[in-house]
Amino acid sequence: MYSSFQERPNHLDPVQSYSSNEVRFTGQIYEPPLQYHYLKRPYALVPLTATAVPQPVYLGADGERLPEDSAPEDVSWSVYDIHIQPGIRYQPHPAFAQDADGRPLYQDLDEHALGDIYALGDFEHTGSRELVAADYVYQIKRLAHPHLHSPIFGLMSDYIAGLGDYADTLKAASAEHTETGGDKGFLDLREYPLAGAEVIDRYTYRIKLRGTYPQLLYWLAMPFFAPVPWEAERFYSQPGMQERNITLDWYPVGTGPYMLTVNNPNRQMVLVRNPNFHGETYPEQGEPGDAAAGLLVDAGKDLPFIDRVIYSLEKEDIPYWSKFLQGYYDTSGITSDSFDQAISVGSSGEVALTDTMLEQGIGLKTAVSTSDFYTGFNMLDPVVGGYTEAARKLRQALSIAVDTEEYISIFLNGRGIPAQNPLPPGIFGFLEGEAGINPYVYEKTATGPQRKSLAIARQLLAEAGYPDGRDINTGKPLVLNFDTTATGPDDKARLNWLHKQFAKLNIQLVIRGSDYNRFQEKMLKGTAQIFQWGWNADYPDPENFLFLLHGEQGKVEHNGENAANYRNTEYDRLFNRMKNMPNGPQRQQVINRMMAILQHDAPWIWGFHPKQFSLVHSWYHNAKPNLMANNALKYQRIDPQQRAALQAQWNRPVRWPLGALLVILLAIIVPAWASYRHRQRQPAHRGSH
Amino acid sequence: MFAYIVRRAAYAIPILIGVNLLTFYLFFVVNSPDDMARLHLGVKRVTPEAIEKWKAERGYNKPLLYNEAVSGSERFTKTIFFEKSVKLFAFDFGYSDDGRDISHDIAQRMVPSLAIAIPSLLVGLLINISFAMLLAFFRGTYVDVSGVILCVALMSVSAMFYIIGGQFLLGKLLRLMPISGYDGGVDAIKFLVLPVIIGVVSGIGSSTRLYRSFFLEEAGKDFIRTARAKGLKESRVLFRHLLANAMIPIVTGVVVILPLLFMGSLLLESFFAVPGLGSYTIDAINRQDFAIVRAMVFLGSVLYIIGLILVDVAYTVVDPRVRLS
C-alpha cells in the first residue's frame, strides 16, 4: 500500500508520540491493552491484548472496598486489574537476539562494535520474546522517566498513585547513576517500584488511581499505555546508538501487526507485516448497513491483510492529489481546491462523486470529525473579555456577524457543521436538531433554524455600548485585534474573509500576525484578543471537550488548555460533577445546563466541526472512517493486480508535444544552418563590425 | 601558491567566527530557548517542567554569552555560545535538537541536492554556451536582436512561474513525469528530470546573455581579426579561438558557485519534495532547530570561502601572468 507523510513524525516512542502524524505509525506497531471496535458506533472499547475491558474496584480512605455505585466523593482509590493474553510475541528485533547459549548478543556493545551499522536493519541477528505484564508496568513507569517528556505525565501524575513522587525518585536515581558511571546511561526502572502500577503475575498488572477517573479506559487504548520491553531500552542506551540515530524514538519495538523496517524521515518510512503477530480476526459484527457496504466480507479472516505499507514524504497537497488520481496513492483526502473535481452535490444537498471519479471507480467515505475549530475571545481582555452584560452582548453580536456557514461554504465546500457549543456530533451530550441550537446566534424559522440577522447583531452591539461600531462615550471607532500565526498561501484569503465579517458591523479588525512562538507567548501572557484555535479529541467523552473551558485549565493562570481563560464558578462546579458521571439522562441534564451557561457567556465563536471526506480507489477495501481507532491499518485490504492494471491504463503519457518540439527545433536549426553555410562562403572579414 | 592558499584559509577563521556570532545573535534574539522547547514539545499538554527538562538536556539552560554564576575562564566557556560553536570548527556538527546526528543527515541529503545541481549545471552550460555562440555568430542580425530580447523576456519571468508552469504542463497535462517526489537509486531519474529541466530553463535567459557578451568581447580583439584575415574558416575561428578564450570568464564564473552546489536549491527542492540540503535548511528554519541552522550556515560560509579561493586559483591556472601574492 502507498501512503504519504507530510511532516516527519518527531517521536515514535510511545511515551511521547501524541500528535496524529506520530500515532498513525505507533498505533500500528504498539499494542495497548484496549482498542476501539473498528466498525461499531458509537465508539466502543474492546480488548486488544487484554482479555477483557477492566472494571475498576473502588476503595475507601482506609482501603476498604466500596460498592460500584458509590459517589465519586467517597472513593479514595480505584484499582484496575488488567489481564493480558498469554503467547503474544514481540516483533523480531536485535535487542532480543541471543547466541546459541541463550546469552543476549547485542546488549554489551561499545562504539567500536557497532562499526558500520547505521540503521537497525544492519544488525545481523534478531530475536523475540513473549509479552508479559511487566512490560506494561515498565512503560507506565517510563511516563515519569527523567529523560523523556511525556505529554500526559502532568495529567497522569494527578491520578496514578505515586507517579509524581516517582519522577523525583527517578531524577535522583538518574543523577546518582551518572555520578557513579553506572550502566552506560541505562536506568533500569524495574529496580524502582511504583505504587500506582504493579505486576500481579506474569500476565496481570494493576493500576491504582487516586479518586475516580473513568476516562482512564480511553487512555488505555492509546500508545501511552503500550508495552515496552526493558531489553529494548537497555539496547538503545548503549554507547554509539544515539550517535547513529538508533533510538527507541526512531525504531519502535512492538507486538502489533506491523513493524517499522525503513525509517528515513527525509524520504520514506516502511511498515512491514510483523511475522510474530499473535493473530487477530476481522470483526464479525458492525453497524447496521456495514454488511451492505461490503465491510463484512472479510469477517473472521486473519488480520492484517496488507504486507507492506510505504509512506513517502509529500509536503504539498497538490502533487499528492495528482498522484492519487494517477493511482500512485491508494487513499486521499479532499482539499477544498479539488472539491469540485471530486464531489458533486445533488439537488437536495446530498453529496456524490462526480462522473470522472465514478469512472475511475473511486469511492467516497464521509464522517464528521470529533474536532472543534473555534474563534476564541480572551476573557481577560478589557474589551472583548469580562462577564458584564455589555461584554457578553459584544461577543454575541460578533458571534452572529461571523458567518460560519459562509466560511464552511467557501473554504470547506460545505464540509463542516456549524458548532453550537464545544461538543461535536458523535460525542455524548451532543443534541441533534433544534434542541441543540444556540439561541443567541440562531432563531427558529419555518424552514429550520437561521442565523440571526445583522440588524439584531447591530442592536446587540449598540446595547454593548458601540452603536454603529463606535464607542458611545468617546465616539472612537471600535478596533479589535486578531492574533494569528497565519503565513500560508491560503491564509490571505482567510484573513480577508474574517476582516469582511467584522466590517459588517463597522468594526475594524486588525490582523496581528506573528510567528508561532510569539503567538504562544501572547496566549500564555493573555495579551491576545481574538484568536483561532482547534482541538482534536483524545477520546470520545464529553469531558475531553468541556475541560477546554474549565477554569482550572486557564492558559494564563495554570498553563492549561483553556485558551480563552474562561472561568465560571457554576460551570466549573457542574464540570466536576459531569466528569465522573456515567452516560445517561442525568449526565445529559448536567451537560445541557453547562451548555446554556456557555452559550450565554459566548467565550468562543463556536466555529465548526469539520467533516472528513476521504476518497479510496476501487482496489482498496474495508475503509470505514474511525476517528478514534489509531490502528485501523490492519483492517484494510487492497488488490495489487487491479491497481497495477489501472495505473498503467491511466498513465499513458501524451507524447505528441515532444514530437512537435522536435519539429520546431528542426525548423529553427535548418535555416540557421543554411545561413551558416552561406556565410562560410562569404569573404571572412564581413563578420566583424 | 600553497602558502597563499594556507594564508587565505587562515584569513577565513575570523570570518567564520563573525558568521557564527551573527547567526547566534540573530537566532537567539528572536527565539528564547523556551520558545524552542515549546515548539519541539508540541501543542497539547505542555508543562513548564517539561520545558525546563528539555532545555537542560540540550544545554540551553545556560546563559548566552557570559556566565556570571561561575568564575575564571569558565565564565565564557560555560555558555551556550561557546559550547555550541567550538565543535563546529572541527566540523563536528553534533545533534539536531530532536536528537539526530547532523553530519550523517547532511551526508545523506547531499546526494539528492547534487543529483539536481550537477546535471542542471552541465546541461545548462552546454545549452547556454551553444545559444550564446549562435547569437554571437549572427551578431547584428535579426536573429541576434530577437534572441537577446527573448533572453530578457526569459529573465523577466519569476522562477515561481517556471516551476508552477512546468509542473502543470509536463506533470499534470502531459503526464510525462511525476510532479514531485524522490526515490533512491536509478528510480530517482524520473523524479529528477523535471526539476533539472526547470533549473536549466530558468537560467537560460541571464546566462546566455552574459556569455554572449563574453563572446562579443573576445570577437572584438585583434587576434580574432588576424585569424580571419589569414583566411581561416569561420568555424575554425569560432571554435578554436573564440570559444577557447571566452571559456576563461565562463569557467571562473562557474568555479565560484561550484562549492555552493552542495547547499542545494531551496526553491526547487521544496517545490519538488526532494530531500536535499536546501529543503533541510528551510525545514530547520521553520522548525527552529537551531543546531541544524547554525550547522548549515557554517557549512555555507565555508563553501563560499572555498569558492573565493578557487576563483583565485583558477585565474592563475588559465592566465599564467597572474601571480598570487
Added chain:
Amino acid sequence: MIMPVILWTDALIFLLVAIVTGFALYARGKPHLRAPWHHVMCSRLGSMAVVILCAYIIIGLLDSLHYRPAIENSDASAETHYAVEVLSVLDVLVGPLRTRTEKTYSAPFATQLFSRETVQHPDGSQTRKYPRLEYGGRHLENPAADARADILQRSGIALTQTLAAGLAVLLLITLWQARRRQLAFMASLRDILARRTAVPWLIILITLSVLLLLTFLAINLATAYHVLGTDKVGEDVFYQTLKSIRTGLVIGTLTTLIMLPFAIFMGILAGYARGWIDDLIQYLYTTLNSIPGILLIAAAILMLQVYMANHPDAFETTLERADIRLLFLCIILGITSWTGLCRLLRGESLKLREAEYIQAATAFGVRHSKIISRHILPNVMHIVLITVVLDFSGLVLAEAVLSYVGVGVDPTMNSWGNMINSARLEMAREPVVWWSLLAAFLFMFTLVLAANLFSDAVRDAFDPRLRQR
C-alpha cells in the same frame, strides 16, 4: 474631511521622488549629464520601456498618497473621528473596484460564480446552480445572451476614446516638436511618422496608445465586470494587481535607496583609504555575504514580529503593520545586497586613486573629502546607476520567492508574490482557476521586462566601454 496618513514607505518614496527631481533639474543644465539620458530616449526599446515604467510609477505614486476619511457624526458639535481604514488616492480613482466583492471565485467577465451552490427555494426544496454575481454584469437583463454584445460595445467605446486621445497626443507632440525645431507643422508630422526624429516619437506614441487603450478598456469594462475575475473571497483580481504595483516598486526602489549610502561610502572609503579600513570593510562584506541571505531575512522578519508583539499600540492599523514589515524587508534586502556594489566601487576607486589627476590633487594638498566628492564620486556614479537599475528587476522577482518561503511581505498586503503563492493552490483546482496567476504574471512580467530593457539602454548609454564597440 480627511486626515492624511504618511506611512514610512510613503515618506521614503517621496524622498526618492524629490531626489530624482532634484537631480533632473540639476542635470538639465549640464550637457555631459544630459547626453546619456538623451541616448537612452533615442533607443527604441529604451523609450518604450520608459513609457511603460512611467505608467507603473504613476499608479504606484497614486497608491502612496494615503489618508483616513472622517466618519460622519450625527451631531455636528462632536469631535471628528477618522475611520481606522487607510485609503489611498488610487482607491478613490478605481472607486467601486475595491468594495464590490463577490462571495467567492468568478472567472474574468463572468456573470455568475465559478462554483455551484445550493440554493434554498421558498418551498423548502434545494437546487445546485451557479448563482448570479452580485456586481459582475449586474446591469444585464439576460447575461448569457447579452454579455458578449455588451462587452464588444464597451470595447468599441474604449477604442474610439483611445483613437481620440492618441490623436490628441500626436497633435501635442508634433506642435511641440515643430516649435522646438522651428519646422512647419506638416514637416514635423512627416518626420515623426517617418521615424526621422532622434527620439523615436512614433514608438513612444504607439506604446502610449496601447497603454491608453488598456486604460480606457479598464475604465469602460472594469466598472461593469470583474475583468480579471475574483479571488477566493470574491475580491477583484484586477484591483489586487493594481495595488500590488506599489509593493513591487517599493521593494525595487527603496531597497536600493536604503543600501546606496552604505555601499557608496564604504566602497569608496575602502578603495581610497586602503590599509586596515579596507581590511575591515572587506571583512564585513565577506562575512555578510557568506551567510545565506534567506536566513538573514527570516531572522529580521522574526525580529520585527517580536518587536510588534511587544509594542502592539505603536501600530494601530493592519496597513501600518504591513507597511512597517515592508520597510523592514527593504532594509534587510538592502543589507544583503549592498555588498556587491560595495565591492565594485572599491575596485574602481582603487584604480582611480592611482590616476594621475588624483595623484596630482593629493600632491597639491587638496583635502581627502574634497578629492572624494569632486573627483572619485562623479567618476563612479555610472557604476552606481547601472547597478541600481539592474538590481531593480531582481528585487521585484525576489519578492515572489520570499513570499513562498513565508518571510515576504505581510500576508494581508497585496503583492504579486502573495498572489502567485495562493495561485499555486488554485492551479490544482479542477477546473483550473488560472486568472490570478495570469494577472500576476502579466503585470509582473511587463514591469520586469520594461525594467530590464531600460537597464540595458541605461548601460549602453553610461558605460563608455560598451558604447564604443
